[in-house]
Amino acid sequence: MDLAALSTEFVKVTVVAKAGGASINPAVPPAFAFLADGVTPETGDWLTGEWLAPHARILIGPNGGSTTLEPADYKVWIKFAGGSETPIHRTGTLTVY
Numbered sequence: 001m002d003l004a005a006l007s008t009e010f011v012k013v014t015v016v017a018k019a020g021g022a023s024i025n026p027a028v029p030p031a032f033a034f035l036a037d038g039v040t041p042e043t044g045d046w047l048t049g050e051w052l053a054p055h056a057r058i059l060i061g062p063n064g065g066s067t068t069l070e071p072a073d074y075k076v077w078i079k080f081a082g083g084s085e086t087p088i089h090r091t092g093t094l095t096v097y
Helices: none
Strands: 010-012 032-037 048-052 055-060 072-079 087-097
Touching: 010 072, 010 087, 032 055
Parallel strands: none
Antiparallel strands: 010 055, 032 072, 048 055, 072 087
């Protein structure tokens, strides 16, 4: 996904449960991290998103977003509650220009 640094938009990730895997707990909001390549998320990196099935989403940008990102390429990470599991996945790249 590409996003202008001046824009405020939702970043969405489609999340589906795998057969025999974690089931998604919609009562617990998903968490997102936006990090440089080669960096893994730490506790303070996570930002709270929301569910809009089948998507997890988070508002990014200077007008009321959860965070404002400087121009760069970011790896998008997602974490969610899935029964007794807490899956954490790198989902793609966000280019902020």
